[in-house]
Amino acid sequence: MKRRLPKWLKVVCILLLVIFAPPALLQVSHLLGTAPMVAISDRLHPDPGWNEDGENITGGLFCISYDVDCNSMWRSFRTERKVAPAGVQRISDEAMNGARVKGDCETSPLASNSTGTYVACSATAVVDGYDVEVRVLKLDEHSPDRIIQFLLSDVKNRQ
Secondary structure (H helix, E strand, C coil): CCCCCCHHHHHHHHHHHHHHHHHHHHHHHHHHHHHHHHHHHHCCCCCCCCEEEEEEEECCCCCCCCCCCCCEEEEEEEECCCCCHHHHHHHHHHHCCCCCCECCCCCCCCCCCCCCCEEEEEEEEEECCEEEEEEEEECCCCCCCEEEEEEEEEHHHCC
């Protein structure tokens, strides 16, 4: 004797599938589509004392490039310690095929009467089809705060 499910239970199961399947598909697509990029970013190891400040990861099969390019990401860290070019070079040697660091990570490339955030030093390379950049930002010449960003973008996003 076969046992059948009640009709109301079938309807509930179908409704649950309709409601939860699309978001699950989008999430799986996002995770699978961004996994190679995140794996590269995970090889960029910050120095002790760099406090994670945030990240944004964009990509996946259903990604629509509106404000941010698909298959791109950033991670940001903050510190009040001085960042030496040797620390950025260490990251470059470990994960970016030894890209050279540009800048001394301290002095401002801005004119003395200018204010704002500036790139004190950076290193860029192409790793596994992604443009990868590590950069140290300073808020102004005398600020103790430094922002360290790891930026990745698919080479197809170049303009």
